[in-house]
Amino acid sequence: MKGIVNFTPGPSQIYFTVEDHVRAAFRDGVPSLSHRTKEFENISKTATEGVRDLLGVPSGFHVFFTSSATEIWERSIQNLVATTSLHFVNGAFSKKYYEVASQLGKTPIKIEVPVGKGFDKDVAHHDGVELIALTHNETSTGVSLPMNFINQFRDQYPNALIAVDAVSSLPYPQFDFSKIDSLFFSVQKGFGLPAGLGVWIVNDQCIAKSEELLSKGISIGSYHNLPSLLQHSKKNQTPETPNVLGIYLLGKVTADFLRRGIHIIRKETEYKAAILYQALATHGIISPFVTEVSHRSNTVIVAQCRDQVKTITQRLEGVGLQAGDGYGENKATQLRFANFPAHSKEQYEKLVDELGKIK
Amino acid sequence: MKGIVNFTPGPSQIYFTVEDHVRAAFRDGVPSLSHRTKEFENISKTATEGVRDLLGVPSGFHVFFTSSATEIWERSIQNLVATTSLHFVNGAFSKKYYEVASQLGKTPIKIEVPVGKGFDKDVAHHDGVELIALTHNETSTGVSLPMNFINQFRDQYPNALIAVDAVSSLPYPQFDFSKIDSLFFSVQKGFGLPAGLGVWIVNDQCIAKSEELLSKGISIGSYHNLPSLLQHSKKNQTPETPNVLGIYLLGKVTADFLRRGIHIIRKETEYKAAILYQALATHGIISPFVTEVSHRSNTVIVAQCRDQVKTITQRLEGVGLQAGDGYGENKATQLRFANFPAHSKEQYEKLVDELGKIK
Numbered sequence: 238m239k240g241i242v243n244f245t246p247g248p249s250q251i252y253f254t255v256e257d258h259v260r261a262a263f264r265d266g267v268p269s270l271s272h273r274t275k276e277f278e279n280i281s282k283t284a285t286e287g288v289r290d291l292l293g294v295p296s297g298f299h300v301f302f303t304s305s306a307t308e309i310w311e312r313s314i315q316n317l318v319a320t321t322s323l324h325f326v327n328g329a330f331s332k333k334y335y336e337v338a339s340q341l342g343k344t345p346i347k348i349e350v351p352v353g354k355g356f357d358k359d360v361a362h363h364d365g366v367e368l369i370a371l372t373h374n375e376t377s378t379g380v381s382l383p384m385n386f387i388n389q390f391r392d393q394y395p396n397a398l399i400a401v402d403a404v405s406s407l408p409y410p411q412f413d414f415s416k417i418d419s420l421f422f423s424v425q426k427g428f429g430l431p432a433g434l435g436v437w438i439v440n441d442q443c444i445a446k447s448e449e450l451l452s453k454g455i456s457i458g459s460y461h462n463l464p465s466l467l468q469h470s471k472k473n474q475t476p477e478t479p480n481v482l483g484i485y486l487l488g489k490v491t492a493d494f495l496r497r498g499i500h501i502i503r504k505e506t507e508y509k510a511a512i513l514y515q516a517l518a519t520h521g522i523i524s525p526f527v528t529e530v531s532h533r534s535n536t537v538i539v540a541q542c543r544d545q546v547k548t549i550t551q552r553l554e555g556v557g558l559q560a561g562d563g564y565g566e567n568k569a570t571q572l573r574f575a576n577f578p579a580h581s582k583e584q585y586e587k588l589v590d591e592l593g594k595i596k
Numbered sequence: 597m598k599g600i601v602n603f604t605p606g607p608s609q610i611y612f613t614v615e616d617h618v619r620a621a622f623r624d625g626v627p628s629l630s631h632r633t634k635e636f637e638n639i640s641k642t643a644t645e646g647v648r649d650l651l652g653v654p655s656g657f658h659v660f661f662t663s664s665a666t667e668i669w670e671r672s673i674q675n676l677v678a679t680t681s682l683h684f685v686n687g688a689f690s691k692k693y694y695e696v697a698s699q700l701g702k703t704p705i706k707i708e709v710p711v712g713k714g715f716d717k718d719v720a721h722h723d724g725v726e727l728i729a730l731t732h733n734e735t736s737t738g739v740s741l742p743m744n745f746i747n748q749f750r751d752q753y754p755n756a757l758i759a760v761d762a763v764s765s766l767p768y769p770q771f772d773f774s775k776i777d778s779l780f781f782s783v784q785k786g787f788g789l790p791a792g793l794g795v796w797i798v799n800d801q802c803i804a805k806s807e808e809l810l811s812k813g814i815s816i817g818s819y820h821n822l823p824s825l826l827q828h829s830k831k832n833q834t835p836e837t838p839n840v841l842g843i844y845l846l847g848k849v850t851a852d853f854l855r856r857g858i859h860i861i862r863k864e865t866e867y868k869a870a871i872l873y874q875a876l877a878t879h880g881i882i883s884p885f886v887t888e889v890s891h892r893s894n895t896v897i898v899a900q901c902r903d904q905v906k907t908i909t910q911r912l913e914g915v916g917l918q919a920g921d922g923y924g925e926n927k928a929t930q931l932r933f934a935n936f937p938a939h940s941k942e943q944y945e946k947l948v949d950e951l952g953k954i955k
């Protein structure tokens with residue numbers, strides 16, 4: 238409902254400019270635009286350049302559109318792994334990525350720690366790993382991987398590709414693209430857009446790997462395999478009829494973010510996270526679920542609420558703030574708070590004030 | 597652009613109610629709605645029941661959401677074929693469906709006729725066929741399969757599943773669901789919606805086949821395999837975060853179509869097709885591309901325009917009518933006219949009038 242601020246970590250609060258962009262799209266005929274026209278190519282180019290500029294994507298990397306990040310779990314395994322991927326599992330979503338590899342007939346390895354925990358920096362070495370699959374921000378638990386954890390794998394596994402699921406953290410984190418080969422997200426979280434679009438960034442090494450698999454007779458899928466995505470993206474097109482309106486809106490919102498300044502978005506994200514974690518750490522009833530400070534996510538903040546989930550949810554609803562449910566079996570004891578560009582400092586200050594009143 | 601009627605066969609003219617539905621969606625918070633809420637389940641249920649009612653889908657069939665019909669080409673091969681599918685190829689899209697099967701490592705068989713032609717009713721028998729893949733309406737050429745052609749396969753291939761791609765014909769045709777096992781379409785054509793959603797209808801035999809493949813160790817994909825789609829659809833959910841707004845709009849537009857009456861939509865489609873084919877058949881310059889009357893599509897009408905494509909396109913643009921380009925290499929000599937529920941009788945009468953003035 239309008240007037241309610243949605244803190245659910247995706248689909249989440251829609252960025253405040255989106256409704257006007259949708260109105261403009263209808264005015265300009267975007268919803269009925271053929272995906273084989275120059276007009277669509279311009280829309281697609283604007284969106285990919287917006288993503289590149291916002292995230293600092295260097296040359297040698299390509300930006301492709303899929304329908305969801307869930308799809309990218311599948312496509313990345315299909316196109317980048319003949320046999321062995323290595324997964325760091327610490328929650329429901331990193332686990333699903335691992336399971337996709339099994340479902341596609343690969344033999345993935347997992348390094349697993351309990352829910353709510355991060356990983357030790359010292360990682361046991363495994364042979365024959367083709368892909369390191371990292372979930373930067375585990376949306377189910379609010380655990381985030383430190384950048385130096387991600388960046389260690391290039392040296393440790395010089396022959397592996399490194400893929401980072403940054404679904405519920407981008408555009409906040411600044412990744413070092415020299416340390417990773419693939420990065421992906423979906424637009425209904427940090428980009429504040431309606432769901433139905435995934436963005437997959439890959440470098441030339443990923444393309445080469447998919448071609449190598451194909452040459453060995455391993456199926457890499459059809460329309461959304463990397464060579465097909467690359468071939469079409471060179472014309473700023475897509476293999477299938479895509480979510481044209483979603484791509485249009487991504488171009489508009491990345492432009493809005495760039496005007497606001499990614500530096501300011503990052504600073505505001507850190508400010509909002511700091512005041513909420515501070516409020517949780519000093520609260521009598523509620524506490525941060527992730528105890529290790531260096532593993533705490535700045536974009537999905539999980540609160541341990543003991544038996545007060547219902548009371549807190551209702552109190553917040555009473556002032557127009559919709560907390561996100563805890564994930565899965567933690568629904569009864571936790572609440573999650575997305576901290577995306579669509580959530581203003583004022584809304585976070587109000588949230589912190591309201592939580593402070595609960596004693 | 598508003599004020600221009602778009603006859604491109606998909607993405608095509610948006611149905612006239614859609615913009616108001618989008619406005620209502622934003623008012624009601626649909627774009628930021630979590631896909632794990634009761635509200636989403638109601639939206640999803642409304643859309644699937646709308647599709648069932650409109651197309652007369654019987655019990656024993658399930659309605660699933662994907663991101664495109666292109667995706668369904670892949671998923672249907674992946675989930676319904678161990679080795680051999682049989683494809684009837686008479687244009688670019690039926691050919692792509694065939695090629696997807698090769699890309700997924702199957703050994704498809706094709707029965708191919710020249711572009712613009714239909715198939716003889718007598719079909720040579722092939723052994724070991726698991727899936728008959730039929731493209732009801734070849735969007736590239738305006739050739740449609742007669743219903744008695746589709747309905748013959750149940751007896752001829754009692755052990756095969758029969759899948760029908762009805763991307764650019766539904767909701768117009770009434771299929772006999774006792775003669776087919778799977779039917780699919782995407783929403784940006786006959787349903788007059790923004791692109792980014794496919795609808796896949798399958799029966800229990802399809803589910804059983806996918807489970808059989810899985811039990812044999814054949815990969816049927818991950819999140820969008822049939823058992824996963826079925827499991828989630830039982831709760832009116834989807835495995836991934838879907839195009840929530842697209843599903844909402846599908847529910848709204850199917851309700852609009854049902855209020856208008858599918859019988860009336862069919863009658864109007866036939867009226868519009870009849871007057872355009874009549875105009876083409878009696879025209880001095882332009883003629884119907886599909887010469888065999890029983891193979892002509894009522895929903896995508898292709899006009900042979902010789903060297904007059906540019907002149908005709910400009911004449912029509914001058915009165916607010918946007919003809920669809922010919923497909924591929926036929927762009928220089930053909931125009932295509934979508935005849936969907938979004939195209940009114942008055943617009944078709946205007947189109948016929950304008951074509952009549954070209955001499």
